[in-house]
Amino acid sequence: MNEEKRTEINELGEFGLIRHLTKKAKLSHQSSKLGIGDDAAVIQFKEGKQTVVTTDLLIEGIHFDLMYVPLRHLGYKSIIVNISDVYAMNATPTHVTVSIAISNRFSLEALDEMYEGIYLACDKYGVDLIGGDTCSSLRGLVISVTAVGEGNAEDIVRRGGAKEGDLLCVSGDLGGAYVGLQLLEREKSIFLENPEVKPDLENQTYIVGRQLKPEARKDVVELFSSLKILPTSMIDISDGLSSEILHLCNSSGMGCSLYEEKIPIADETYNMARKFNLDPVTCALSGGEDYELLFTISPGEYEKLENHPDISVIGHMTEKERGVILITKGNNIHPLVAQGWNSFRHN
Amino acid sequence: MNEEKRTEINELGEFGLIRHLTKKAKLSHQSSKLGIGDDAAVIQFKEGKQTVVTTDLLIEGIHFDLMYVPLRHLGYKSIIVNISDVYAMNATPTHVTVSIAISNRFSLEALDEMYEGIYLACDKYGVDLIGGDTCSSLRGLVISVTAVGEGNAEDIVRRGGAKEGDLLCVSGDLGGAYVGLQLLEREKSIFLENPEVKPDLENQTYIVGRQLKPEARKDVVELFSSLKILPTSMIDISDGLSSEILHLCNSSGMGCSLYEEKIPIADETYNMARKFNLDPVTCALSGGEDYELLFTISPGEYEKLENHPDISVIGHMTEKERGVILITKGNNIHPLVAQGWNSFRHN
Numbered sequence: 001m002n003e004e005k006r007t008e009i010n011e012l013g014e015f016g017l018i019r020h021l022t023k024k025a026k027l028s029h030q031s032s033k034l035g036i037g038d039d040a041a042v043i044q045f046k047e048g049k050q051t052v053v054t055t056d057l058l059i060e061g062i063h064f065d066l067m068y069v070p071l072r073h074l075g076y077k078s079i080i081v082n083i084s085d086v087y088a089m090n091a092t093p094t095h096v097t098v099s100i101a102i103s104n105r106f107s108l109e110a111l112d113e114m115y116e117g118i119y120l121a122c123d124k125y126g127v128d129l130i131g132g133d134t135c136s137s138l139r140g141l142v143i144s145v146t147a148v149g150e151g152n153a154e155d156i157v158r159r160g161g162a163k164e165g166d167l168l169c170v171s172g173d174l175g176g177a178y179v180g181l182q183l184l185e186r187e188k189s190i191f192l193e194n195p196e197v198k199p200d201l202e203n204q205t206y207i208v209g210r211q212l213k214p215e216a217r218k219d220v221v222e223l224f225s226s227l228k229i230l231p232t233s234m235i236d237i238s239d240g241l242s243s244e245i246l247h248l249c250n251s252s253g254m255g256c257s258l259y260e261e262k263i264p265i266a267d268e269t270y271n272m273a274r275k276f277n278l279d280p281v282t283c284a285l286s287g288g289e290d291y292e293l294l295f296t297i298s299p300g301e302y303e304k305l306e307n308h309p310d311i312s313v314i315g316h317m318t319e320k321e322r323g324v325i326l327i328t329k330g331n332n333i334h335p336l337v338a339q340g341w342n343s344f345r346h347n
Numbered sequence: 348m349n350e351e352k353r354t355e356i357n358e359l360g361e362f363g364l365i366r367h368l369t370k371k372a373k374l375s376h377q378s379s380k381l382g383i384g385d386d387a388a389v390i391q392f393k394e395g396k397q398t399v400v401t402t403d404l405l406i407e408g409i410h411f412d413l414m415y416v417p418l419r420h421l422g423y424k425s426i427i428v429n430i431s432d433v434y435a436m437n438a439t440p441t442h443v444t445v446s447i448a449i450s451n452r453f454s455l456e457a458l459d460e461m462y463e464g465i466y467l468a469c470d471k472y473g474v475d476l477i478g479g480d481t482c483s484s485l486r487g488l489v490i491s492v493t494a495v496g497e498g499n500a501e502d503i504v505r506r507g508g509a510k511e512g513d514l515l516c517v518s519g520d521l522g523g524a525y526v527g528l529q530l531l532e533r534e535k536s537i538f539l540e541n542p543e544v545k546p547d548l549e550n551q552t553y554i555v556g557r558q559l560k561p562e563a564r565k566d567v568v569e570l571f572s573s574l575k576i577l578p579t580s581m582i583d584i585s586d587g588l589s590s591e592i593l594h595l596c597n598s599s600g601m602g603c604s605l606y607e608e609k610i611p612i613a614d615e616t617y618n619m620a621r622k623f624n625l626d627p628v629t630c631a632l633s634g635g636e637d638y639e640l641l642f643t644i645s646p647g648e649y650e651k652l653e654n655h656p657d658i659s660v661i662g663h664m665t666e667k668e669r670g671v672i673l674i675t676k677g678n679n680i681h682p683l684v685a686q687g688w689n690s691f692r693h694n
Contacts, residue, residue, distance in 0.1 A: 033397060037598070038506050039435035039582055040401035040496070047394045050380060054387035055478060055493055057446040061485045088386035099404040099491060131402060138408040144446060144491035146402055149387070159385050235386055251384070 007108035009136075018134050020108065021115050025122075025129040029094055031150075032128045041130035043095060045150050052093075052149040052156070054085040060140035067191075068184045068199075071110055073212045074143070075117025081238065082147035083125055084216040084291045088236035089158070090224060091151030093216075095130045096122065099144040101137035125218060155230065157295070160251035162233040166296040168248075168256060168315040169231075169305065171220045173264040174241055175280060178287025179272045180204070180211030186276075206268040214291045220311070221293075227304045231295035240288040243338040245315075246324060248296065255322040258315035258336060261329050285326075285336075354455035356483075365481050367455065368462050372476040376441055378497075379475045388477035390442060392497050399440075399496040399503070401432040407487035414538075415531045415546075418457055420559045421490070422464025428585065429494035430472055431563040431638045435583035436505070437571060438498030440563075442477045443469065446491040448484035472565060502577065504642070507598035509580040513643040515595075515603060515662040516652065518567045520611040521588055522627060525634025526619045527551070527558030533623075553615040561638045567658070568640075574651045578642035587635040590685040592662075593671060595641065602669040605662035605683060608676050632673075632683075 009017060022036045034042035045051055058064060058078050066074075083093035098118060102111065122129050127147070162168075187199040201208055217236075224231065233252055235244045241263070249256050263284050273280040296317055297305070305311045324336045356364060369383045381389035392398055405411060405425050413421075430440035445465060449458065469476050474494070509515075534546040548555055564583075571578065580599055582591045588610070596603050610631050620627040643664055644652070652658045671683045 033500075034503075034505065039432040040399045040438070040494075042436065042503055043398040043400065044500065045392065045398060051390040051392060051398060051495075052387045053390065053442070053444060053478060053493070053495060055444045055446055055480055055491070057448055057480045057482055057489065057491055059448050059482060059484050059489070062448070062483055085386040089389065091387070095400070097400060097402045097493060099402055101404055101406050101409070101489070131400060133402055133404045135404055135406060136409055137406050139486060142404065142406070142448070142489050142491075144402070144404055144489075146400070146444060146493040147387075148398075148400060148495075153380075153391065156381075156389055158381065 005109060009102065009104060009106065009108060012108065014134060021111060021134070022129065024119055027128050027130070028126065029128050031094060032130060035128065035130045036132070041095070041097070043130070043148065048152065049150040050153050050156060052086050052089050052091040052151060053146065054082055055144065055146040056082050058143040060142070065188070066141070067188050069212060071114040072117040075114035076121045076213055078143045078145050079118055079121035079125070079127070080214050080216050080291060082145045083127060084236045084238070086147050086149035087216055087218060087221045088234050088293060089151065090155050090221055090231065090234060091149040092221070093125060093127045093147050093149040095128050095148040097131040097146045098129060099133040101135050101142040103137050103139055103141070106141065125216065157231050157234040158251070159233050159235050159248050162248055162252035162254050162296040162317045163298065164254065164317055164319050166232050166298055166317040167302060167313050168245070168258065168294070168296055168317060169311055169313050170241070170264065170292055170294050171217050171310055172290070172292040173266040173269065174237065174290050174292060175265055175273065175283035175287045176207045176210035176269040177214060177289035178283045179269050179276070179278070180207035180209070182276050182278070183208060183272060184211060204268060204272060206266060207272055210290065214289065216291055217293045229297060229301050229304055231297055234293060234295035237290045237292045237294055238288055240286040241294065242285045242336050244294050245336060246338050248294065249324050252317070253320055255318040255320050256315055256324045257318055257322070258326050260326060262312060262314040264312040352456060356449065356451060356453065356455060359455065361481060368458060368481070369476065371466055374475050374477070375473065376475050378441060379477060382475065382477045383479070388442070388444070390477070390495065395499065396497040397500050397503060399433050399436050399438040399498060400493065401429055402491065402493040403429050405490040407489070412535070413488070414535050416559060418461040419464040422461035423468045423560055425490045425492050426465055426468035426472070426474070427561050427563050427638060429492045430474060431583045431585070433494050433496035434563055434565060434568045435581050435640060436498065437502050437568055437578065437581060438496040439568070440472060440474045440494050440496040442475050442495040444478040444493045445476060446480035448482050448489040450484050450486055453488065472563065504578050504581040505598070506580050506582050506595055509595055509599035509601050509643040509664045510645065511601065511664055511666055513579050513645055513664040514649060514660050515592070515605065515641070515643055515664060516658055516660050517584070517588070517611065517639055517641050518564050518657055519637070519639040520613040520616065521584065521637050521639060522612050522620065522630035522634045523554045523557035523616040524561060524636035525630045526616050526623070526625070527554035527556070529623050529625070530555060530619060531558060551615060551619060553613060554619055558636065561636065563638055564640045576644060576648050576651055578644055581640060581642035584637045584639045584641055585635055587633040588641065589632045589683050591641045592683060593685050595643065596671050599664070600667055602665040602667050603662055603671045604665055604669070605673050607673060609659060609661040611659040
């Protein structure tokens, strides 16, 4: 079917492959003193800045399914999930390293596609690709990204700083990535049963996009800076709202009251969840991979964010003894439990 | 056979596993402001320092064989191969992140062993484990380590600074790791044919140790500092002497004359190579994984290192047109070619 050119990786050798894939890497930061091509990269951060480091591993068959994830999107997402963690510290991502292990199933053209996505994300978020490692795998694709960023010591926001009475806020809307995944999985099953049937994504570009091409909330961190807001705690939503709220509460030694009616869910997400006979709120609570920012602010900051269309106040922090609870639309109270995505359940 | 306790990974879940494996991680550097347990780690480097970043991926079946590599040694080596790259910049490693993907073949006890080796290397080399990622794999073990270090801008040594007339030097001795691997592979083959036969490593602790538990040359970088030597170029030997000399020459735009008789080879390496009908010099040139430092110094620095028992001058840099050549004991001249270990040849 695919009549495009196929170049085998082993025609280039390891160093040839690295040169090929990284020739488009340009150093745009003044702090980037040395990029790819030596034993290590060298960065000179401005004086007084703190350095933020985070890393994530993406494994084929666990984190992504190449039957419906285009390689370009995978490359893009591999950068996003890492720099999202840097934003969650209220810091600015500046540099990434990307390591890949590939089987001989992958052609050079396929890797070029993946790196197109990597460079696209690097360009959009202003990060320099400064290093990595490239090797073969016996089976499947492995991507390991490390993101480095910088921030002022006084601006770094951890998970553990929430105080009683602080407002719990979230950016954007939740559950879309999970519902998008269900749609993609459904079409995969149909295709596997009958390869003649064309995938029907029902023009669900919003939820499919949330799954395949998430964005990191750079704009929210910039909003904090321009409004002079310093969240008391923050985390990004990779495992699902419940799981992340529990992290903030555990780290801060706090309880939390979350209001079901306040949880932001897009119409597209709501309608597709219903089609799948899923509870939209459960999708938001446990779905994960939305890469929105969950944070707490002191009540005095409320006015600054009150009318912002992309920030929702969804609850408030309480003393620890009151527990971490969900208050439903019908005014019932449920303890919040983490049923977030856990890669070990895939075993 | 193994009657020891076996705890399944999925009994703990992802966060429980991370807590268990990282509970021994202590932050010893004043610069470590935040370690494991948040979205990212935070480091505050001293003013004026440059930050060095390097990363390596280790894949089961490609880079290591668990039939003869004990997990404790694997953990240790995974740190060494990364911090060796930091030393090769003439910088000091300070922090590492460790990500692992594991199949359910691995018990908690097995991972504990691996982390024992990781902590041992961190302690010995004074680096703090500050982050990572833990997830499942469909098959095999994947380890991704990123090392971060610091150095003064004026002390950082790249591959590309060698000048004509500079002396080419190497620390320690070469080829041992490769010959050690041959011995381990031989015993593996014998064992697979007849599991009753006990492995006979012939008391070859030196060469087996070179393969299974390499060290990084922290002492050599400290020597440079105490003797006030600034190498003009440097690289660590992971792929074999030939390959690394070619990297230095390419980056520096230089040629090089390497003298066969000067290449340091330990007696244990020499004798075992002969037993395997291998040319010991070829083992040194193409074997790799010795993690020694290859560097150039200006001739004026020669006296400072002349009598050092652990540093050998093995050649000198020439103008590019003279090529990269090996001068044999019989005074024959061969162009040096890279036949170093290339993970893509395993495909």
